[in-house]
Amino acid sequence: MESALLSPANEAVEGKERPAAMANWLLAVAAIVFAILVVGGITRLTESGLSITEWKPVSGVIPPLTHADWQHAFDLYKTTTQYKEVTGPAGMTLSQFQFIFFWEWVHRLLARLSGAAMALPFAWFAYKRAIPRGYAPRLFALLALGAAQGALGWYMVQSGLQDRTEVSHFRLSAHLLLALFTMAGLIWTALDLRARAAGEKRSARLTALSANVLGVLAIQLLYGAWVAGLRAGQVSNSWPLMNDRLVPDGIDWSNGVLFALTHDPFLIHFIHRWWAWIVVVALVLFARRVKLLDRRASIAINSAFGTQILLGIFTVLTGVAIWLAVLHQAVGALVVASCVWGAHRLGSVR
Structure with a gap:
């Protein structure tokens, strides 16, 4: 009944x-x-x-x-x-x-x-x-x-x-x-x-691995926005060194470390440039885990961040050519989208 x-x-x-x-x-x-x-x-x-x-x-x-x-x-x-x-x-x-x-x-x-x-x-x-x-x-x-x-x-x-x-x-x-x-x-x-x-009746969950990877990516996105806001991309047009130095001259430490980390164009550019490689390592490991479940999502992640790295380098070398900088931001959004896809795939497994 x-x-x-x-x-x-x-x-x-x-x-x-x-x-x-x-x-x-x-x-x-x-x-x-x-x-x-x-x-x-x-x-x-x-x-x-x-x-x-x-x-x-x-x-x-x-x-x-x-x-x-x-x-x-x-x-x-x-x-x-x-x-x-x-x-x-x-x-x-x-x-x-x-x-x-x-x-x-x-x-x-x-x-x-x-x-x-x-x-x-x-x-x-x-x-x-x-x-x-x-x-x-x-x-x-x-x-x-x-x-x-x-x-x-x-x-x-x-x-x-x-x-x-x-x-x-x-x-x-x-x-x-x-x-x-x-x-x-x-x-x-x-x-x-x-x-x-x-x-499927249950929603995907955010796994610890996905949360950590997205957190690492968020730091890079934050510094990328600060690079844009402070025009910090224009302080150096050479790569991998910045004006012939690994750590560039011109960083102003006079107002303290925290102020430099959040305001100094040279230091912000430096962090954005080298934190990118920490992001690469995190995304390579992340994509390998995702590949076990969904090869397409893994390919999307690898393709997006690989393209993004190349665009970042060429943007610097061209003195921030507008069309390259716009592509750099666009592909950055695609990196986020592909990582969300991968994170959702991981979170769908019970």
Whole structure:
């Protein structure tokens, strides 16, 4: 009798679940976040981040349309310290301002798109009662992370509008790492949903090995963001030595070790350059473990970090060529994505 009472209800509930469709949706959102990361790299390298001095979540979707609108936006930018001390004295024209405005506008437009791409399907799946049990809080958390990312982005921009010629490298790193964390959460949840669609009821867990490897990688990502924020990549264009020395001249220790570790461009570049090899060792061992379960994920990890190392070297040797630096950031995001895939694979084994 119990079976007769429960089975039809269970079948009805499970029939409404759409884990495969939801997995595809979350991977699409992750792809948008990846695009945001790439355009964010362009925005940083072209010094475009301070070109839009106002935060208008809705009306900001529409860029200046008339010459008067463009001149007004340019006049607002002229009030910034960056214009007064850097771009203004260099003779910035309205067309040059329009170029940097474009990249910041695209960056913010993609951020808005990611929010809509997350919120609207979430509401639709919830309305259709298609969300598997236990996933609604996780999806809501991912939506909240996206909202927090937007708020943190504006908090970062504000730091560059207050007597600075650039944004705070601490806020920049927080903005980047939160975006990567959000992308990782989207991918992990999508993989859980795909497993559920295949009949697996339990979500993957984060193993100790995966947590340690991701922690080592996070340190590298943090220092990479600081390299970008402090323009530390430009202090040396030689490799493997930095200006003919293993440990470069120019490190300022006068304010203490902690200050140097978090502010000095020479030391931050040095750490980012050599911590990369600790990451390589960790990822080689990690990929070997993953290969026992999923050869494709192992290949993805090895391919991503191998390409990333080469791009990092060539970025340095070219004096931070913009297109190489953008590729370096893009592939860095792919390293994170491949490691999440591998970590999820390891965490699926009981």
